[in-house]
Amino acid sequence: MKAFCAAMALTMTGSGLVASAGEPAASTHRYLIERTFPTGALDGVDAAAKQKVNSNNKTLEVNWEKSYANADKTKTYCVYTAPTEDAVRKAAKLNGLPVDVVTEIPADIKAEPRGAVQKIATGNRRFLVKRHGAASVRGESDRQYGVSLLTSYGTADEQASYWVYEAPSFSAVESAAKASGAPFESIVEIPETLYPY
DSSP states (O other), X not given: OHHHHHHHHHHHHTTSSOSOSSOOOTTOEEEEEEEEOOTTTTTTOOHHHHHHHHHHHHTTTOEEXXXXXXXXXXXXXXXXXXXXXXXXXXXXXXXXXXXXXEEEOOEEEEOOOTTOOOOOOTTOEEEEEEEESSOOOOTHHHHHTTOEEEEEEEOTTSSEEEEEEEESOHHHHHHHHHHTTOXXXXXXXXXXXXXXX
């Protein structure tokens, strides 16, 4: 079970800096994979587990960029590139990882370099905000609440968007989100980022 959990954690960790640090080939797509883990499953993920996940992914041309984990490490939001959604699902099965939802996220609303490692200022935390539609957010209210946008992703069907923020508190993100003029579906604290190396 430990090995299984470690492999799962590694797959999620690899979303940030997998095979290539450059832009994906035109034939690849980017996906956000939501996963739910049992408590403790992500504890103890090491380099060997990550290497195994990355090796398995490579056989299917799947690359793990980074994974965001919620505070109790029972939910992750993993960013991957792959030729198809089916390849992402096959890689998850090969690695023994759960898959709740796979969403194609081809659009960068605010881009960051592929493989970028996010650094959070001391005293701040990171949050994932999900919005309906391809929201147009007025960022001037963010500064008022001490909130900074790190990156964001839009879905292929333009039905949802995901925004990663740095902020001092949940209430700051909530206040900024309400003031932005773009309704939000959920806000989740994602204090840990898992990388594929």
